[in-house]
Amino acid sequence: MTQKEKRSIVVLAVFMAVGLILFCVIALLSKGGERVVITRAGEELYNSPLSSDIELDYGTNTVVIKNGRVYVSKADCRDKICKNHKPISKTGETIVCLPNRIIVEIK
């Protein structure tokens, strides 16, 4: 194995190690969220406690808040990244629908 190849493997190993460490740190530090804030194109549509269960239909996207978790149940965008996203519940977590410029954030 050449020097270049050895260095490449080290680089890969370092990336993976750093990623794993960061992942554990973030997982340990994250707190349960308190409020859900939904904005469209920067304009605030919804800002209430995470504890209130509700289904919000905004035409292009439908956001569901239930049992302390938030997810997108319906979306008319092309890639549906927002809909396939795992439900969020911790402070700082977000679900974004870029084409419809909708951001669901837990604060």
Next chain:
Amino acid sequence: MHNKVSIGGMLLAAAMIFSYLEHIIPFEFIAPGVKLGLANCVFLLSLICLGVKTAFSINILRILLTVLLFGSPVTLIFSLSGAIFSGVITVLLFKSKLLSVSGIGAVSGVAHNLAQLVAAMIVTGSAGVFWYFPVLLISGAVCGFATGVAADKISPRIKKFLK
């Protein structure tokens, strides 16, 4: 000269097919932005066999055409920022001869994801997107490494056509 143009065209077509494949087989359920990075493989191949300018031309053309065919204009900013940032780093690493192609691939994968995270932060105005950095760091590095290995194995065969 003729061969360079036809190989370039072939690589562009391959890049577009890869983009389409990644579009229909999404890995995004793991985290937004997780992908195989097959287009990065084409960029590496173009760089090794055809040179810097051609590699960038193919990559940018691929992005423009892909957005026209099956993307939304929003994704254009993301694709371009990822491609240009990681492209520049890839070329610098390539010229420096510090790493083998697989290592260069790993770094470009991470650079691409990092650029997209920053673009997402600017567009959404929220730093919350960096939650995904650990996952994108690992997936970018692993997939980038794999594409690098692939490019390394394929490039000799393409170079034969260019002799």
